[in-house]
Amino acid sequence: MLQCFAHFRRKNDSSFTLEAFAAPIQTGVCVPGTVFAYEGYIYSREQRATRDLLRRRFMLVRQAVQLMLAIQSSFSRSTGKQLSTNALRRIAPNELEALFPDVSTRYGVLLQYRLWLTLQEQISSLEQWVRKDLARPGDLMRLRSVPGIGPILCMTIALETGPIERFASVGEYASYCRMVESVHLSNGKKKGRGNRKSGNRYLCWAYIEAANYATRFNPQIRSWYDRKKATKHRVVAIKAVAHKLARACYHLLRDGTEFDPKRAFG
Numbered sequence: 001m002l003q004c005f006a007h008f009r010r011k012n013d014s015s016f017t018l019e020a021f022a023a024p025i026q027t028g029v030c031v032p033g034t035v036f037a038y039e040g041y042i043y044s045r046e047q048r049a050t051r052d053l054l055r056r057r058f059m060l061v062r063q064a065v066q067l068m069l070a071i072q073s074s075f076s077r078s079t080g081k082q083l084s085t086n087a088l089r090r091i092a093p094n095e096l097e098a099l100f101p102d103v104s105t106r107y108g109v110l111l112q113y114r115l116w117l118t119l120q121e122q123i124s125s126l127e128q129w130v131r132k133d134l135a136r137p138g139d140l141m142r143l144r145s146v147p148g149i150g151p152i153l154c155m156t157i158a159l160e161t162g163p164i165e166r167f168a169s170v171g172e173y174a175s176y177c178r179m180v181e182s183v184h185l186s187n188g189k190k191k192g193r194g195n196r197k198s199g200n201r202y203l204c205w206a207y208i209e210a211a212n213y214a215t216r217f218n219p220q221i222r223s224w225y226d227r228k229k230a231t232k233h234r235v236v237a238i239k240a241v242a243h244k245l246a247r248a249c250y251h252l253l254r255d256g257t258e259f260d261p262k263r264a265f266g
Contacts, residue, residue: 041166050133051159055202057126057152064119067112074109075099130155138256145258146245147221148214149206156206157249164253173250178204179243203246211242224265 043051068088075083078100096113100106134140134155143154167173174180178199183190215225221241228237248264251257 054130060123067116142252147218148210153206160202170247170250177246179246207242207246211238220261
């Protein structure tokens with residue numbers, strides 16, 4: 001459509017009108033050599049703010065991780081020891097204060113620690129708000145039946161996917177989740193690749209995270225992953241698991257069923 005608009009501007013600048021531009025679009029006939037762009041999906045206004053709010057959680061989590069790493073780094077430089085994440089979550093402020101003899105270092109660490117606690121509280125509050133504001137809570141229960149998908153991942157998948165009816169096939173959904181390689185082939189030979197950034201990066205992240213958890217805690221998925229890894233690189237094997245989970249979630253959301261590991265990894 002943009003190319004058609006540019007053609008009219010180049011060829012007929014003096015007499016260009018909106019009616020002249022709209023006529024070939026309405027009739028489906030355009031100047032030879034021009035291409036119409038696909039119409040993008042407009043997310044529903046009712047759930048758009050909730051989806052964007054969950055995306056803000058990623059920013060808060062990154063900030064919290066940065067503060068946690070800064071505290072652990074200060075502890076390592078001061079004591080020569082390591083402070084694990086679980087130990088940091090259990091430690092009290094007075095116990096943390098006693099670990100740093102230097103006054104300036106102690107002040108900086110306590111400041112970062114208080115900010116870290118505040119971020120943890122706000123993240124928990126945000127998650128509760130999003131869970132309460134979901135339009136279709138039944139989708140969460142179906143997604144939770146998939147190995148590797150927990151509370152955060154199921155909310156991410158549900159909100160980023162939106163109405164599953166907007167995807168005509170499971171292949172379109174897998175492509176939207178960045179689970180399908182974009183390669184141009186000619187006579188079996190690779191001639192280039194498409195836009196690797198096309199699709200939803202949040203869904204890609206969610207299914208990759210789910211695949212990593214599923215291969216650790218589900219024996220059947222772990223066995224399928226090991227067979228795949230024996231012939232492929234580990235990253236390719238994890239992406240293959242994520243691809244299968246994405247296809248399974250499409251059918252769960254479309255048909256209203258629960259996850260069947262035999263159909264997906266049998």
